[in-house]
Amino acid sequence: MVELRCYSLKGFLLLLLLGTLTFGHVWNRTYSPFYEVIIPQQLEHTGSQGYKSQVSYMMDIGGERYVIHLRQKRIFIAATFPVYTYSGSAMFHMEEPHIQDDCYYHGYVEGFTDSVVGISTCYGLSGFLQFRNLSYGIEPLESSIDFQHLVYQIEYSEDLYSESTSCGMNYANQNMHSKGVLHDPQFQQEIYTSPQTQYVESFVVVSKGQFDYLRKNETAVIEEVISVINQADAMYESLNVHLMLVGIEIWTADNLVSISHSAEDILNNFADWKMASLNPRLTYDNAALILRETVLPTVGLAFDSKICQPEKSAFFAVFKGNQTARSAVIFAHELGHCLGMRHDDSSNCNCGSNNCLMAPNSISSFAFSDCSIADMADFKDSGGTQCLLNIPGTAAIAIxxxxxxxxxxxxxxxxxxxxxxxxxxxxxxxxxxxxxxxxxxxGRCCVNCKFATAGLTCRPSTNECDLPEFCDGRSENCRNNTFKQKGTPCNNNNGYCYRGLCQYHDGQCQDIFGSGTKSAEFICYEEANMQGDRFGNCGWEDDKFIQCNPENALCGKIQCKHPITAPTYVGNASIIYYAPKGSICKTLNFPRPINIVDETWVHDGTKCGADKLCLDHRCVSVSNLDVACDPKKHCNGHGACNNVGQCHCDIGWTPPDCSHKGLARRLGDMHTTPIYDNSKRNWLLVGVGLLVLHIAIIIIAIIIKRRQSTENNERQDSQAYETENGGQPQTTSQSEQTSAFSSNPSA
Structure with missing residues (x-):
C-alpha cells in the first residue's frame, strides 16, 4: 500500500520524481513503498537566534505525532580542513574553505530511549530516524515553499547473498557469532560508558563519477560528505566512537586509480595511491573512497581490522541513489570492518531490528548488533585501536x-x-x-552511586575459556574483558580456546543441530571434504572450491551425526545426508555464491590432532599460533595466560608471575591482586610491639635508678658539709650582703 499525503500539486509531482529516482537507483532491492510528505513544525526553544545548540521538531509520521529533540554536533570537522581538487590529471589545488558546521545535529525521539537520530538542518531537514525498530529517512523537497519534506521508511527485504546488494567482505576464516555474553545488556552498556572515547580521523576521497553525479558542484560534494559523516557519527555514538572529518579530495578531472577491475583490485589500488600521494600531505586514521560507478558487483569493501595500520586503513563505498541516509549506512558498515567488526549472523546477532548495521547487505538499520559490539570490544582489548585514543586538536573539539x-x-x-x-x-x-x-x-562497578567493594565480580566468566573480572574499589568501570589465550586446552583436552570460546567438533555440531549431536567419524570428513564441492571443501580460491588433503580433512566443512534423522536446524539451508562405508553423516548447504563465508566450515582453533588445531582450513601445530605467554614458564604453572599475554593467577598465588603463595583475589587488572595472610602479619606486629615495650620498660627502669642514685649522692654530700660546720649551715642575711657591697672601695 502506498501512502501519500501531499499538500500541493507541486509537492505531489516532486514526490513522484523522487520516487522514480529512488526505485531506479537504490541498491536494486524491494522496499516497503511507504513515502509520505510532511511539514515538520519547529517547537519554541529558549536560546540565541540562528542555529541553536538544541532544537526540537514535531512530525506527523504514519498518522502519529512524534517530537524529535536534537542537540548540535560541532566536533566532527577538523579545525584545519583542506579540500583538494584537480585541474588536470596530476596537478591538485588545496583550499581551506569556510565550512558551515553549526547545522548538524544528533538526537532522539521523545518517549523512545533507544531511538537514534542524525539530521542536518542546513537546507531543510536531511538525515535519518530510528525508533520502534523502524528506520526512516527524511529529505527536503527542494522546490517546496511550505517546508515540505519527504519521509520514507527503509525496510529490509530478504534478498540475501545477492552480489549487487552485498558488502564484498568475505569471512572464510572467521567463526559464526555465538550466543552468550553478546546478549548481555550490561556488556553493551559498558561499551559506551567507557571513559576512553575513541576518535576516527577520516579523510574522504570522492571519485569522478560521484562528482559528475552531483553536477560537478564541489560545494554539493562537500555538503553531502559532511552530512554522511554526521549521520555515521550518530550511529557510532553508542560505541563511544567519534568520527572526525579531517579533509576531502575530489577527483574533478579523472579517477586516480583504476576502477574497472575487481573490488579487491580497486581497494588495493586505492591503498597504494593513498600511501604514495595522501600520506605525505596530512595525518589521518582512515581513508574512504566514495564511488558512484555502477559497474561494481558490491557496495563496498574494506581491509579487515586494519584501522591502525597506515598502509591498509582504507575502504571504498559505492553510493547508489540520492538519499544520504542509505549512503551513511554503507559508509558506517565498511568502516565497521576496519574496526574489527564481522558480518552479523542473523540467527545469533540482535539489535532490536530485523536487520542490523553489519548484516552482509544492511541498509535498513542504523543500529549495531550485540555481535558487532563484542567484535569492537575484542578488537580494542587486543590493542587494535590504540591509534584512536589520541585526542584531535583542541580547537576542533572544544565543545x-x-x-x-x-x-x-x-x-x-x-x-x-x-x-x-x-x-x-x-x-x-x-x-x-x-x-x-x-x-x-x-559502569558495572558503580553501585548506588558509589564505587563497588573491591573484589566484587563485575563480569563473570561465561564459558571455560573466559576469565572473570573484578572491581578494584577505586573505579566505576569493570576492567577490560579478558579470556584465555588462544591455544589453551579446554573441554578435557578435546579442544582449544580460540577468541574466548572452546572450539571442538562436537560443540560446533551441537550449535548447528542441537544438543545430543556429535561429530561424525573421520571417514565422513575424508569422503566429503576431499571432493572439493559445495558439500565438502577446504575453502575457495579464484572462485573454485579447494579439495582438502587427507591431513586437513578435519578442517574443512563440519560433518555431524545425530541419534535421530529429523533435522533440527532452522534456516534456509539444505540438510545433506550420506553414508560412506555404513557411517551416517550429515552437513548443511546454504544457497549462496562461492565467495561468501560458509558458517559450516570448521572453526579456527578446533583440535584436529595431538597438539594440532585448524587454522585457515589447515591442520597445523599449536606452536604456529602467535602467542608470547607460556603458562608454565611465565605463570610458573599456577595461572593461565590471557589474550593480552599476561598471567591470570590461580587463587592462592600472587601476581605478576604467580610465583609466590599468598591469599589472592583476582581483580580484573589482567592480573591477580595479592591479599596476604593477615594472621602472620598480626602475630609479627604483636611480637614487635612486645619487644619495643620490654625495651621501653628497661630504659625507664635505668633512668629511674640513675635519678635515685643521684639524689642519694646529693643527700650524703649535704650531710657531710653540715657536719664540717658544726651542724649549722652558714648563712648571710640580705642586709649584711648589702652592707658588704656598700663598703667595697671599688663600688
Missing part, C-alpha cells in the same frame, strides 16, 4: 555535548537524554554533573 552519553570535557557524567536520565539517580541531566553525595554514575 562538549551534554546528553550524548559520553563523558567528555569537564563533564562528571552523562546519562543521555531527559528520558534516559530518569533512570539514573546519580547524574544531573541539565549539567552532566554528579548528584549530591554521588561519586559515580556509570
Amino acid at each position: 562538549s555535548t551534554c546528553g550524548n552519553k559520553i563523558v567528555e570535557g569537564t563533564e562528571q557524567c552523562d546519562c543521555g537524554n531527559k528520558e534516559e536520565c530518569k533512570m539514573n539517580p546519580c547524574c544531573t541531566f541539565e549539567t552532566c554533573t554528579l548528584t549530591l553525595g554521588s561519586v559515580c554514575a556509570h
Whole structure:
C-alpha cells in the first residue's frame, strides 16, 4: 500500500520524481513503498537566534505525532580542513574553505530511549530516524515553499547473498557469532560508558563519477560528505566512537586509480595511491573512497581490522541513489570492518531490528548488533585501536555535548537524554554533573552511586575459556574483558580456546543441530571434504572450491551425526545426508555464491590432532599460533595466560608471575591482586610491639635508678658539709650582703 499525503500539486509531482529516482537507483532491492510528505513544525526553544545548540521538531509520521529533540554536533570537522581538487590529471589545488558546521545535529525521539537520530538542518531537514525498530529517512523537497519534506521508511527485504546488494567482505576464516555474553545488556552498556572515547580521523576521497553525479558542484560534494559523516557519527555514538572529518579530495578531472577491475583490485589500488600521494600531505586514521560507478558487483569493501595500520586503513563505498541516509549506512558498515567488526549472523546477532548495521547487505538499520559490539570490544582489548585514543586538536573539539552519553570535557557524567536520565539517580541531566553525595554514575562497578567493594565480580566468566573480572574499589568501570589465550586446552583436552570460546567438533555440531549431536567419524570428513564441492571443501580460491588433503580433512566443512534423522536446524539451508562405508553423516548447504563465508566450515582453533588445531582450513601445530605467554614458564604453572599475554593467577598465588603463595583475589587488572595472610602479619606486629615495650620498660627502669642514685649522692654530700660546720649551715642575711657591697672601695 502506498501512502501519500501531499499538500500541493507541486509537492505531489516532486514526490513522484523522487520516487522514480529512488526505485531506479537504490541498491536494486524491494522496499516497503511507504513515502509520505510532511511539514515538520519547529517547537519554541529558549536560546540565541540562528542555529541553536538544541532544537526540537514535531512530525506527523504514519498518522502519529512524534517530537524529535536534537542537540548540535560541532566536533566532527577538523579545525584545519583542506579540500583538494584537480585541474588536470596530476596537478591538485588545496583550499581551506569556510565550512558551515553549526547545522548538524544528533538526537532522539521523545518517549523512545533507544531511538537514534542524525539530521542536518542546513537546507531543510536531511538525515535519518530510528525508533520502534523502524528506520526512516527524511529529505527536503527542494522546490517546496511550505517546508515540505519527504519521509520514507527503509525496510529490509530478504534478498540475501545477492552480489549487487552485498558488502564484498568475505569471512572464510572467521567463526559464526555465538550466543552468550553478546546478549548481555550490561556488556553493551559498558561499551559506551567507557571513559576512553575513541576518535576516527577520516579523510574522504570522492571519485569522478560521484562528482559528475552531483553536477560537478564541489560545494554539493562537500555538503553531502559532511552530512554522511554526521549521520555515521550518530550511529557510532553508542560505541563511544567519534568520527572526525579531517579533509576531502575530489577527483574533478579523472579517477586516480583504476576502477574497472575487481573490488579487491580497486581497494588495493586505492591503498597504494593513498600511501604514495595522501600520506605525505596530512595525518589521518582512515581513508574512504566514495564511488558512484555502477559497474561494481558490491557496495563496498574494506581491509579487515586494519584501522591502525597506515598502509591498509582504507575502504571504498559505492553510493547508489540520492538519499544520504542509505549512503551513511554503507559508509558506517565498511568502516565497521576496519574496526574489527564481522558480518552479523542473523540467527545469533540482535539489535532490536530485523536487520542490523553489519548484516552482509544492511541498509535498513542504523543500529549495531550485540555481535558487532563484542567484535569492537575484542578488537580494542587486543590493542587494535590504540591509534584512536589520541585526542584531535583542541580547537576542533572544544565543545562538549551534554546528553550524548559520553563523558567528555569537564563533564562528571552523562546519562543521555531527559528520558534516559530518569533512570539514573546519580547524574544531573541539565549539567552532566554528579548528584549530591554521588561519586559515580556509570559502569558495572558503580553501585548506588558509589564505587563497588573491591573484589566484587563485575563480569563473570561465561564459558571455560573466559576469565572473570573484578572491581578494584577505586573505579566505576569493570576492567577490560579478558579470556584465555588462544591455544589453551579446554573441554578435557578435546579442544582449544580460540577468541574466548572452546572450539571442538562436537560443540560446533551441537550449535548447528542441537544438543545430543556429535561429530561424525573421520571417514565422513575424508569422503566429503576431499571432493572439493559445495558439500565438502577446504575453502575457495579464484572462485573454485579447494579439495582438502587427507591431513586437513578435519578442517574443512563440519560433518555431524545425530541419534535421530529429523533435522533440527532452522534456516534456509539444505540438510545433506550420506553414508560412506555404513557411517551416517550429515552437513548443511546454504544457497549462496562461492565467495561468501560458509558458517559450516570448521572453526579456527578446533583440535584436529595431538597438539594440532585448524587454522585457515589447515591442520597445523599449536606452536604456529602467535602467542608470547607460556603458562608454565611465565605463570610458573599456577595461572593461565590471557589474550593480552599476561598471567591470570590461580587463587592462592600472587601476581605478576604467580610465583609466590599468598591469599589472592583476582581483580580484573589482567592480573591477580595479592591479599596476604593477615594472621602472620598480626602475630609479627604483636611480637614487635612486645619487644619495643620490654625495651621501653628497661630504659625507664635505668633512668629511674640513675635519678635515685643521684639524689642519694646529693643527700650524703649535704650531710657531710653540715657536719664540717658544726651542724649549722652558714648563712648571710640580705642586709649584711648589702652592707658588704656598700663598703667595697671599688663600688
